[in-house]
Every structure is written in structure tokens, then in C-alpha cells.
Amino acid sequence: MIYKKKIIELLAEHIPNAEPTLHFKNPFELLIAVILSAQCTDKQVNKTTEALFEKYKTPQDFAALSQEELAEKIKGCGLYRNKSLHIIKTCKIISERYGGRVPNDFLALQALPGVGRKTANVVLNLAFGKPTLPVDTHVYRVARRLGLSAGNTPRMVEKDLIDLIDVTERGVWHHRLIHFGRSVCTARNPKCAECVVQQYCQRLKKNAQTQIRRHD
Incomplete structure (x- = not known):
């Protein structure tokens, strides 16, 4: 547990300010951007939404x-193709059921087409200031590599x-x-x-122990 606290302290010191990289002006734009971000870079999403939000501004649009x-x-x-279907269905639900406003409830968000646990948590955190900690592929990888978690699912x-x-x-911390x-802790060639x-990283520790056993 001590090494986990040291990792938290050092990362907070090394990366004091971490901001979202998706561009949005309101909860609705954030929701659409996060849906689009699945298997896509934030840079590409921002390029896409810049033109998209210029013309289409509401769920009704x-x-x-x-x-x-x-x-x-x-x-x-x-x-x-899947994203377009999910976005249209989600926008119809928001228009008809929530008066055109993105719901600020986890279960209501997760029930929307194309919205999973991570997306719901991102929207709740960034749009509504709720203390969620979304786990995307980067967070999942880093937490497990460093040893902050041994969970084998994003929820764990x-x-x-x-x-x-x-x-x-x-x-x-989500953004950090x-x-x-x-x-630094990239998927390939970290x-x-x-x-x-690095001195507290459990992945490096395991690798070092493996090397020692091979030479024994």
C-alpha cells in the first residue's frame, strides 16, 4: 500500500494540472464528443466536432x-456507422424524455444508446462536477501496470x-x-x-524478478 501512495504523490507532483483534451461548450456537446471518441483519437474527434457543432447545436438537430x-x-x-445510429437514437430520447437536456443521473445516462459506464462517468464528472473516476483504456492500462489495481475489468x-x-x-486523476x-506509460514501448x-512500478518489479529467476 505504501508504494501506491508514493505513486500517487509523485504523479500528482509531476503532473499537477491535467485538463480534458476534448473540446466542448456544454453537456450535450461533451456527450456527443465522448461517444465519438471510442476507438478514435481526441484530435480527430475535435476536428470532426468543430464542423459538426457549427451546424447542429441541439439534440433535436x-x-x-x-x-x-x-x-x-x-x-x-x-x-x-454504429456511432451515427447511436447518436441519433440518443438525441431522440433526450429530446422526447428529458426536454432536450442531458440527464445528470448515472443510470439515465448509461441507458442511452452508445453510452457505457466510462462515457456516463466522463459526462457526470466534466459536465456536472460529480466525483466520478472514469476508466478508459489508458487509465486501465496505467493503473494495472503500476500496481494501483489488480482488477481485470474497468469497473474493478x-x-x-x-x-x-x-x-x-x-x-x-482521470486526466492525469x-x-x-x-x-510515458504508452501501450507499446513505454x-x-x-x-x-519507475522505482515503484510493479510491472518493472515483476520483470526484474523474472530476469533473476531465469539466471538462477
């Missing part, structure tokens, strides 16, 4: 589109991180771990020599 029309406008993002990792991190810090996962927490 999106609900009026056909799947083919929207798919054409978001085809720069992966899985764009989320629970372990929530137990470790103060309620007031959970939002920034994403930043660290993109800049920059371990540049890592400020």
Missing part, C-alpha cells in the same frame, strides 16, 4: 438527421482507484492518468527510463 447523413459527417471517426479498476484517491481529486498513459515512478 441531430435527431432530425438520417443515419446516412450523420455517418457521412463523422466518417473520420472509427465505427462511424475504477473501484480500486476510488478507494485510493480522495473524492475531491477524482476528476483530475490519461496524460501519463499517452506521454518510456520506463523517463518514468518518475
